[in-house]
Amino acid sequence: MEKSNSGITISTFGGFQAVFDDIILNDKNLRSVMLSRLFMYMIIHRDKALSTDTIINSIWATDEEVDNPVGALKNLMYRLRKSLERIFGPNDYILTNRGSYQWNPEIPIVLDCEKFEQLINAAKKESVEDKALIKYEQAVGLYQGEFLPGIKDCYWAQSLNTYYQSMYLSVVKALGDLYKKTCQYEYLDRLVTTALSFDNADEQLYCYQIEARMRLNKISLALESYENAKEIIERELGVRKTTVLNKVYEELLAVSKSSANDIEEVHEDIVEENPEGVFFCSYPIFREIYHLEARKNARSDEDETMMLITMEGKKTDTKQIAEFRIKKAMATMESCIRDSLRVGDVASKYSDSQFILLLPSCNEDYAHLVGNRLISNLYAINEKHRNVVIKLDIRDVSIENELIENKKE
Secondary structure, eight states: OOOOOOOOOOOOSOOOOOEETEOOOOOHHHOOOHHHHHHHHHHTTSSOOOOOOHHHHHSOOOOEEEEEEHHHHHHHHHHHHHHHHHHHHHOOOOETTTTTTEEEETTTEEHHHHHHHHHHHHHOOOOHHHHHHHHHHHHHHHHSSSBBBTTTTTHHHHHHHHHHHHHHHHHHHHHHHHHTTTOOOHHHHHHHHHHHHTTTHHHHHHHHHHHHHTTOOHHHHHHHHHHHHHHHHHHHOOOOHHHHHHHHHHHHHHHOOOOSSHHHHHHHOOSSSSSSSOOOOHHHHHHHHHHHHHHHTTTTTOOOOEEEEEEEEEEEEEHHHHHHHHHHHHHHHHHHHHHHHHHHHHHEEETEEEEEEEEEOOOOOHHHHHHHHHHHHHHHHHHGGGGEEEEEEEOOOOOTTTOOOOOOO
């Protein structure tokens, strides 16, 4: 193949791929993470000569020991050149100067991340909203996920990934506002649903999704979005009450129901068909049920207990082994809870290593029996779960003993 002046088109979002004269290069045929690191570092910084020390400090992680880094870089650079020639054909891809290397400026590069940023900057400068909307849509279409996920252990790749993620969320919200302004709710729903697959803990995105589905009269989906948002935001961010989300929810409730003709119509809407076993719910719902039960018990002498089931790794386990064993045991314990508890009992996952139960008509002694029975059932299903330490914490449900608000991590 003769030297070509045609450019290389490179995708960085969601994965790495380079196309040159209809030939594809990616992590798979480059065959080396170190070659991918070096190639992309040279591309990102192609506008200048890079010293040997700069490259070494950028492509080797701080915990990677290299006996002869200058020699290792020289060898890696030779391998990269040979790989590019093997895949794309002969060319002077990387130039060598005294103590430095540089990407050949005669070989143009088109980067999706740079195009992404250019489109956003152009949209911000647009005075005509329709034109700005088109540029925002083009930018959003380029973003397919994390920046260079295959090499995100490099500090410079991590930094750029954070930068582009933040930029993506900002442009999604700017575009979302334009969709709202022009009542394009189908587009808004699709936009934020995709964005939530990249960042599922952004409260504003859920507000957009709920409003879009509400305007499209998809009330069930809007309610589902709200419950999902509450659970995820609480789990990921530790935020139990959010004014912004609740405001959208109040508006949703206002439009979701017209006046009922009679109480039978209301009953038909709320009645649960064939209820069986424990009521398993998200923690925000569990908390509200607790508040109700605590108020009810203030007027009666009926025993009711709350149980926290906590799983821990053994002291001799590494963190990775402990997390693996806890994850497996938690999945089995959920099945045990669903199969063993009664109608009227309430259960929720409190954290990645904890379940919390509400046991009506159950004193502390009987609650211990329930907890021990769950543990026995767990071991009966899989003896390997004995490698997990299980703790039971039990307390009465009463209006004086409010549910703990400082959630354990």
